[in-house]
Amino acid sequence: MVTVQDTELKKGIEQAIAKARELSMPILVSEVQKVDHIEPLAFFSAGQKKYLGERFYWKDPSDDIFISGLGICKLIHCDQNSDRFFHVEKEWKKVIENGIIYNDFHEAGTGPLMFGGFSFDPIKKKTQLWSKFSDALFHMPKYLLTKVNGQYYLTTNVLCTQHDDLSIAERVFLERQQILSSVHQPKKVKDAAITKKEEVNPENWKETVRKLVSHLKNGELKKAVLARELRLYFNDDVPIEGVLKRLLTEQRESYTFAFESNGDCFIGASPERLVKKEGKKLYSTCLAGSIARGKTEEEDEQLGQTLLGDDKNLMEHQFVVEMIKDAMEQVCEQVELPDHPVLMKMRDIQHLFTPVVGISKSQSSLFQLVDRLHPTPALGGFPKQDAVEMIREIEELDRGLYGAPVGWIDNNGNGEFAVAIRSALIQGNEASLFAGCGIISDSDAESEYSETKVKFKPMLSALGGMEK
Numbered sequence: 122m123v124t125v126q127d128t129e130l131k132k133g134i135e136q137a138i139a140k141a142r143e144l145s146m147p148i149l150v151s152e153v154q155k156v157d158h159i160e161p162l163a164f165f166s167a168g169q170k171k172y173l174g175e176r177f178y179w180k181d182p183s184d185d186i187f188i189s190g191l192g193i194c195k196l197i198h199c200d201q202n203s204d205r206f207f208h209v210e211k212e213w214k215k216v217i218e219n220g221i222i223y224n225d226f227h228e229a230g231t232g233p234l235m236f237g238g239f240s241f242d243p244i245k246k247k248t249q250l251w252s253k254f255s256d257a258l259f260h261m262p263k264y265l266l267t268k269v270n271g272q273y274y275l276t277t278n279v280l281c282t283q284h285d286d287l288s289i290a291e292r293v294f295l296e297r298q299q300i301l302s303s304v305h306q307p308k309k310v311k312d313a314a315i316t317k318k319e320e321v322n323p324e325n326w327k328e329t330v331r332k333l334v335s336h337l338k339n340g341e342l343k344k345a346v347l348a349r350e351l352r353l354y355f356n357d358d359v360p361i362e363g364v365l366k367r368l369l370t371e372q373r374e375s376y377t378f379a380f381e382s383n384g385d386c387f388i389g390a391s392p393e394r395l396v397k398k399e400g401k402k403l404y405s406t407c408l409a410g411s412i413a414r415g416k417t418e419e420e421d422e423q424l425g426q427t428l429l430g431d432d433k434n435l436m437e438h439q440f441v442v443e444m445i446k447d448a449m450e451q452v453c454e455q456v457e458l459p460d461h462p463v464l465m466k467m468r469d470i471q472h473l474f475t476p477v478v479g480i481s482k483s484q485s486s487l488f489q490l491v492d493r494l495h496p497t498p499a500l501g502g503f504p505k506q507d508a509v510e511m512i513r514e515i516e517e518l519d520r521g522l523y524g525a526p527v528g529w530i531d532n533n534g535n536g537e538f539a540v541a542i543r544s545a546l547i548q549g550n551e552a553s554l555f556a557g558c559g560i561i562s563d564s565d566a567e568s569e570y571s572e573t574k575v576k577f578k579p580m581l582s583a584l585g586g587m588e589k
Contacts, residue, residue: 152277154275156273159266161268162369182373193260194279197237202243232533233532236260237257237527243256245520251522319353320352326570327569329347330569333347344502346560347512348518359549361379374392375390387527389542393540396490407462407477407497409437409497411572412434414469456477457478458476469578470578491526494526496525502559527539558573558576
């Protein structure tokens with residue numbers, strides 16, 4: 122059983138209560154302790170009973186960092202159409218500036234951290250599908266497990282008010298120990314079986330593609346991405362832990378994430394980084410243009426070479442490169458990227474890939490770059506504003522968090538956001554899967570439809586329903 126010492130947290134809570142009374146505002150206390158090995162997925166699972174709907178999970182493609190959060194210490198959300206990135210950053214800074222933080226380790230992803238995301242388009246008319254998620258929604262957890270550089274850290278966050286007393290410390294110690302006591306208890310997860318698959322208006326989607334292609338041949342818009350939905354029905358509630366476990370096994374080279382809100386869970390395994398900030402270093406990814414994996418090495422190589430020489434996919438990719446390079450140059454002192462894309466091979470699909478690295482200007486923040494980069498042409502189109510307006514007008518789907526930035530930021534401004542593709546929204550015994558394609562002037566509706574079927578595969582497999 123994992124135990125932690127009651128070190129400075131109680132003293133910090135006492136100071137925070139006094140400060141809360143003085144300032145008439147809640148004050149954060151955050152303490153980080155190094156702990157023995159705790160499997161992040163087991164930590165996530167340990168919160169299933171008490172914190173269902175208030176959990177998150179994240180793993181990066183290189184396995185450098187895992188984070189798992191339970192409970193909500195502080196919720197930051199915004200439903201206004203403009204300045205949502207600024208609003209979230211402002212609220213986060215306010216929490217941190219007044220906080221009492223004990224962290225002797227200074228590893229990225231430890232200490233006060235919030236996880237969440239922004240919707241694809243806050244102006245698009247909302248549907249019931251995404252009613253549990255705001256246009257900007259972030260959770261700072263009560264308890265955070267971070268695995269970084271092979272070491273494990275437990276962060277405890279407490280938000281103290283002027284009405285609290287020291288009894289809050291005892292409650293936190295008891296609650297935390299109950300979680301740690303249950304981490305290594307084996308939990309049996311019973312899979313839910315798919316009873317029905319429903320493609321949401323596929324013929325309408327194809328017709329929309331055809332109309333868009335006609336428009337692209339006669340206008341200034343070069344590319345727009347159209348997405349569609351596949352709805353699954355199960356014989357029981359879908360266990361998030363089981364889906365996560367399969368994603369971690371089957372999509373190892375992806376960003377694996379799960380974000381719960383009020384009982385719904387947005388989950389996925391995305392190959393696409395939006396941006397990472399590590400001190401002054403910024404990293405982004407140009408990922409556009411895709412083709413299936415081959416059944417043999419020879420077929421796989423042939424498909425990869427076909428992709429590298431395909432004019433349509435190369436054009437799509439170049440739109441992304443130009444936009445991301447321009448956005449990075451606005452906030453960076455220098456930007457570096459190769460001249461030609463290479464292949465990124467995932468289990469079910471391969472992509473054209475160009476990495477981008479920059480050195481940020483001193484005043485540049487992670488949220489500023491998220492704002493500038495979203496949506497990339499890989500999920501929106503080109504020119505950016507024209508494409509978003511076109512999608513808003515003709516796309517039937519309410520994207521919610523699909524295709525949007527999902528990730529984390531810590532109190533030092535370090536963090537990482539992925540583009541939330543290869544994803545699904547799980548709602549009890551139902552799930553919606555999402556996939557999209559970049560449409561340009563010579564796109565073919567049937568080919569694009571087939572491409573979306575390939576892009577559904579990662580989540581279909583994790584949910585137990587591979588497409589035939």
